[in-house]
Amino acid sequence: MFKLYKCLPVMALLLGQPVQAEQMARCEERQVQGHMAQMCLLPGAAFKHDSYRLMVDGELIFSLTDDFAEDVTLVHRIPKGPALEYMLSRQGQDSVTLKGGCVPVSRDGAEVARLCNFHWGKVQVVKDVRFDF
Numbered sequence: 001m002f003k004l005y006k007c008l009p010v011m012a013l014l015l016g017q018p019v020q021a022e023q024m025a026r027c028e029e030r031q032v033q034g035h036m037a038q039m040c041l042l043p044g045a046a047f048k049h050d051s052y053r054l055m056v057d058g059e060l061i062f063s064l065t066d067d068f069a070e071d072v073t074l075v076h077r078i079p080k081g082p083a084l085e086y087m088l089s090r091q092g093q094d095s096v097t098l099k100g101g102c103v104p105v106s107r108d109g110a111e112v113a114r115l116c117n118f119h120w121g122k123v124q125v126v127k128d129v130r131f132d133f
Contacts (some may be wrong), residue, residue: 037125
């Protein structure tokens with residue numbers, strides 16, 4: 001029998017995240033127009049990159065290291081006909097864009113926080129989520 005918990009260390013290596021990072025994740029959840037959005041900071045080990053993870057309605061949308069989480073644009077072209085789509089992707093157009101980022105906040109020349117904002121089409125799924133260091 002295949003057990004998921006036995007695969008966590010292997011999956012963590014493949015995803016570049018130590019298993020312990022999941023236990024230290026700092027997450028903010030918000031209800032947005034009937035959808036649950038969760039933005040998480042997964043701290044890296046000393047002198048390693050942090051990761052930012054967005055989940056909407058329990059589905060992983062992305063997980064990016066801090067260097068690539070500052071200015072994010074993801075475009076999804078919705079196929080014609082019946083297709084399994086996220087509810088937020090169905091906004092009446094042929095495509096939907098997820099856009100935003102977790103930008104550095106500095107004080108006295110040092111990064112002290114990241115401020116995250118993301119729009120999924122016309123819906124702001126993450127608004128002013130701040131992770132202080």
